[in-house]
Each structure stands twice: as structure tokens, then as C-alpha cells.
Amino acid sequence: MLTPFGIAARKLRLDKGMRLLDLARLTGYSAAFISAVETGRKAIPDSYVAKLASAMDLSKPEVRLLERAADQARKEVRLDKMPADQRELVAAFARQLDTVPPEMIEALKKVVLKSLFHETPFERQRRGLAVPPLSTKIIRAFADKVRSVFVEDDQIEFPIMDVLEFRLSSIFDGFYVDVRDAKYMGDMEGRMLAGENGIALREDVYEGAWNGNRRDRFTVSHELAHFLMHRTVTMARTRDDNHKIYCDSEWQADTFAGTLLMSPRHLSRFNNSMHAADLCNMNPAATRTMWSKYRSEGLLPPAPAQSRRF
Numbered sequence: 001m002l003t004p005f006g007i008a009a010r011k012l013r014l015d016k017g018m019r020l021l022d023l024a025r026l027t028g029y030s031a032a033f034i035s036a037v038e039t040g041r042k043a044i045p046d047s048y049v050a051k052l053a054s055a056m057d058l059s060k061p062e063v064r065l066l067e068r069a070a071d072q073a074r075k076e077v078r079l080d081k082m083p084a085d086q087r088e089l090v091a092a093f094a095r096q097l098d099t100v101p102p103e104m105i106e107a108l109k110k111v112v113l114k115s116l117f118h119e120t121p122f123e124r125q126r127r128g129l130a131v132p133p134l135s136t137k138i139i140r141a142f143a144d145k146v147r148s149v150f151v152e153d154d155q156i157e158f159p160i161m162d163v164l165e166f167r168l169s170s171i172f173d174g175f176y177v178d179v180r181d182a183k184y185m186g187d188m189e190g191r192m193l194a195g196e197n198g199i200a201l202r203e204d205v206y207e208g209a210w211n212g213n214r215r216d217r218f219t220v221s222h223e224l225a226h227f228l229m230h231r232t233v234t235m236a237r238t239r240d241d242n243h244k245i246y247c248d249s250e251w252q253a254d255t256f257a258g259t260l261l262m263s264p265r266h267l268s269r270f271n272n273s274m275h276a277a278d279l280c281n282m283n284p285a286a287t288r289t290m291w292s293k294y295r296s297e298g299l300l301p302p303a304p305a306q307s308r309r310f
Helices: 004-015 020-027 031-038 048-056 060-075 084-093 102-110 136-150 160-170 203-210 214-230 249-261 264-269 273-280 284-296
Strands: 114-116 176-180 188-192 198-202
Touching: 004 031, 004 048, 004 060, 004 160, 020 031, 020 048, 020 203, 031 176, 031 203, 048 060, 136 214, 136 249, 136 264, 160 176, 160 203, 160 214, 176 203, 188 214, 198 203, 198 214, 203 214, 214 249, 249 284, 264 273, 273 284
Parallel strands: 176 198
Antiparallel strands: 114 188, 188 198
8 A cells, every 4th residue: 555655756756757667777776675665565765765856856846745755654653563464454354453363364365366476378277266257258348448548449569567557547546556576475476456456566577567578468467457357356265166267257367468468459460379479569378379269259350362273
């Protein structure tokens, strides 16, 4: 959750058109550290405001605003001594967690919407949460509407990181990306933050997606799907054999992410799945799966007729 200082610092950063990644390079801090300060998970270092002021070329009024916000943050009672698992669940449950048994916290941690290292889109080994059913057709239509909000119809590559870091907050007030280091995230590459208008991304995934890594771009799109479709799901439970695949949160998120990155509106412009992967900047494995799905749905244009030789 963004602190008052984090809100002020983030607004100034976005007003300057700067990513967490840009600010990290200019200040010498990591993107994960800057994100942790914005969300209050780390204390504000003594020289921090001065470094931000220099990096963002802030005016004197902007510096004073940031200094006041920093003073306010330092005077607040922090929850730094509370275990991280409990701090993250406070917003979701709005109650004290001191009496919750550790085994229950561990169980809750397993029932979250997240992306794990080495998972393959559309071929995930774990089941997701049981969520209200959504058909492929409905998810496709929703993903296409999301595209239309942010890009022109003829734009093939979807700018997922630009949307996430700069533009989504104009629709969801207070939305933020929380970049966390690998030590904290472990094998989690990203996850929706329960009870928050935010998505947590592991630092290497955040940087990789900004640098065009195709797998990371899919992971971020998958987490965006969870945020848009599943953040209000209540009484979440892991899907079992009695639930159909279209009730699986992971299947729904993969279907959304695949459609968002490889829209059916552009299929006539692709020669094959590899050509689509290049134009969409999408990982080949996911693109091949989407190509196969589009073919089975009858959405691919007919192949050109082969000329006969006599």
C-alpha cells in the first residue's frame, strides 16, 4: 500500500514520465528498493529526498512537498516489526492477525493469484482458484476491449509495461506496481496484491518486461488479468476435479494474456506463429498455443492456394 510519501514521490515520478527503472539508474538504488520505500516496506533514507530531487530535477516547491511528505511518513507508527505475511494480509482481512496460527497463514499463502518460476503458459501444473466461469469468447471480447482503451486498432504489439506503470492508475485510482527483490519473492514472479490496487512483480521480471523479454511480458499480462478479473473474488478456494477448466483462474488469466498480446483482429497480418511471435513480441510457446487455438476456433484466414505445376 502506498504511503503518503509514496503517493507524493510516485506522482512526481510519473509526472516526469519516469519508470521505477529510470529512477533506479539515476539514484543508484534498485527498482525494488525504490518501490519498497514508496510502499513503506523500507524506511526513507536520510539522503533519499535529495537524490530524488536531483534525479527528477524537481523544483523548489516540489522538493518542499516531498520533504513534508517524508517528515509525515517518519512520524507515523510503522508496522515494520510485523511479519511480512501478516502485513500483506491486513488490508485483505482488516483485522489483527497475531492470533492466526502459522499453518493457517501458510495455507492462505498457497491460495493466492500468482505466477511461478518455470511455469509454462497454458500448461501450468498447478490448479488455480475456482472462480466464476468465463468462456473463451467472453474473455477474448474483454481482452480486446482492454486493448481498445490503450492502443489504436492497427497497433500489434501491446505496451503492457507502459500501461501498467503509467496509465492504469487513470482508470483505477491509486493503482501501483510494487517491484520486489528476488530474496523476498522467491520463485514467485508476480502476484496480485490482496485487498490492494496493485500488482507485485519480482525485480528481474519487471526489468525483463520493460526490456522486451517475451516471457516476462506474458507473465505481467497474466497478472494484469488476475487484477482485472479476479480481485473481487470472495471465498476463494483451489479448483478441484469437479470444476471445469473455464472456472480455473490460471486458465482464464492465460487466455486473457494470450488474447491481449496476440489479438484476433491482427491474424490476417501474420504468416505463421513465429511471425506472430515477432510482431507481437510474445514468447513462441504461448504464440504457438494461441495460433492453434485460433485455428480450432476458425479465426485464422485460409492459407493461400498452392499453384499447380504440370
